[in-house]
Amino acid sequence: MTLTIPFSNSYGKLPPRFFTRQAATPVAAPELIAFNDALAARFGIARGPDDVLARIFSGNEAPDGADPLAQVYAGHQFGGFSPxxxxxxxxxLGEVEAPDGTRFDIQLKGAGRTPYSRGGDGRAWLGPVLREYVVSEAMAALGVPTTRALAAVATGEPVFRETALPGAVLTRVASSHIRVGTFQFFAARRDFEALKALFDYTCARHYPDARTPDELLTAVIDAQASLVAHWLSLGFIHGVMNTDNTALSGETIDYGPCAFIDDYHPQTVFSSIDRHGRYAYDNQADVIVWNMAQLATCLVPLCNDQDEAVERFTAAVHAMPGKIEAQWLARFGAKVGLSNANEDDRALISDLLDLMARNGADFTNTFRALAHGTARDQFTDRPAYDAWHSRWQARIESVPDAQSRMMQTNPAFIPRNHRVEEMIQAAVAGDFAPFHRLLQVLGAPYTDQPGAADLTRQPAPGERVQQTFCGT
Structure with missing residues (x-):
């Protein structure tokens, strides 16, 4: 018995230089850890026996209609270009269509070496697989555009990093895996035929109303401005915002050293490879503008008058910070109960954030407590908070449904770094109960769940996660 996946592949019809076709490298003893039944049902994938799911989503068996391939791309990594x-x-593995006609990729991560492995083993160990599964599903429940997790499979083989670790494979679902770096790969080679094919494919798949490079650039800028403002409103730090990790679809992709802020500070960094804070929490808005400038550069050769295109694209990129600021104001305005925050409200919100930074207040708990009317407990300088609270109370007293709005925009639960680490350590020891508990609780992040109150707690000093690590 095999699993029926209604593949409808299109990327593999692009020229061969876009990818390398190959099969996954089999693993020794695949065992299913988790399968996302709700997500599978969306694509008409019926759950099969666990052993069948384990074989398929480890790469040991290719389902009918699959067209396994590794995509090529380039990218700026911490500002340095890798061609x-x-x-x-x-x-x-291939693509499926949802009933509404939306196309999605199904991809195996940890499926073995490819021509693009650059000396790596092509494998993933259990920790990053479970982290991406939990965090991507939590982000989806939080309402953030994101890739999703369809399955996680243990391989029964060790992966060697600093030490031997249990191996695993993640099955990721994405609107596509087209990245800024995909455009950079062909632009850097001056392969304008392939660049035009990629442009046409991207517009057709993601932005069907876009007919010109200007329209595509504007659409991607708008999607990314909205996405990054959403991240900021949740205290999320991507950790590795390289251009190869920036998806043209506007989804969050590649949950390597990602993390959520506990005590609020705008320059918080967790990623062990971000030694200079390039991708710190408060820098993410600037970085995405820089990334869009790289995309704009790639699109210039597709224009008839390239000098004029440079002027237009420069203006579009320079307008992006204003778009992010507008999205930021709307999202943070909702967090303090305002349905139509205006520029006069920006100081009120910024003053609260400054107060939180000075008091070491927990980002998530402070905003949730504000909705419950208990935020004062989050501050050590309570007179300063009381002064701010009086200003805020005067502002929202005539705003209908302010508390309801706050409850819907300020989660009670996020995947806190120390809980994710605890979950990983338990799984390495063979206990997957914390993993499944996190999935269940984080699936309803805006609902108060008294039985899970421990998952809202800040880390104790000995539990605090100082660094997060890339899965490679």
Whole structure:
């Protein structure tokens, strides 16, 4: 018995230089850890026996209609350009269409070496697989555009990093895996035929109303401005906002050293490879503008008058910070109960954030407590908070449904870093109960769940996560 996946593949019809076709490398003893039944049902995938799911989503067995391939791309990594990167440990199994006609990729991560592995083993160990599963599903429940997790499978083989670790494979679902770095790969080679094919494919798949490079650039800028403002409103730090990790679809992709802020500070950094804070929490808005400038550069050769295109694209990129600020104001305005926050409210919100930073207040708990009327307990300088609270109370007293709005925009639950680490350590020891508990609780982040109150607690000093690590 095999699993029926209604594949409808299109990326593999692009020219061969876009990818390398190959099968996954089999693993020794695949065992299913988790399967996302609700997500599978969306694509008409019926759950099969666990052993069948384990074989397929480890790469040991290719389902009918699959077209496994590794995509090639380039990218700026921490500001330095790498002319060829690509899927070094991932394979696109194929694509499926949802009933509404939306197309999605199904990709295996940790499926073995590819021509783009650059000396790596092409594998993933259990920790990053479970982290991406939990965090991506939590982000989806929080309402953030994101890739999703369809399955996690243990391989029964060790993966060697600093030490031997249990191996695993993640099955990721994405609107596509087209990245800024995909455009950079062909632009850097002056392969304008491939660049035009990629442009046409991206517009057709994601932005069907876009007919010109200007329209595509504007659409992607708008999507990314909205996405990053959403991240900021939740205290999320991506951790590795390289251009190869920036999806043209506007989804959050590649949950490597990602993290959520506990005590609020705008320059918070967790990623062990971000040694200079390039991708700190408060820098993410600037970085995405820089990334869009790289995309704009790639699109210039597709224009008839390239000098004029440079002027237009420069203006579009320079307008992006204003778009992010507008999205930021709308999202943070909702967090303090305002349905139509205006520029006069920006100081009120910023003053609260400054107060939180000075008091070491927990980002998530402070906003949730504000909705409950107990935020004063989050501050050590309570007279300063009382002064701010009086200003805020005067502002929202005539705003209808302010508390309801706050409850819907300020989650009670996020995947806190120390809880994710606890979950990983338990799983390494063979206990997956914390993993499944996190999935269940984080699936309803805006609902008070008294039985899970421990998952709202800040880390104790000995539990605090100082660094997060990339899965490679």
């Amino acid at each position: 060829q990167l690509g899927d070094g440990r991932a394979l696109l």
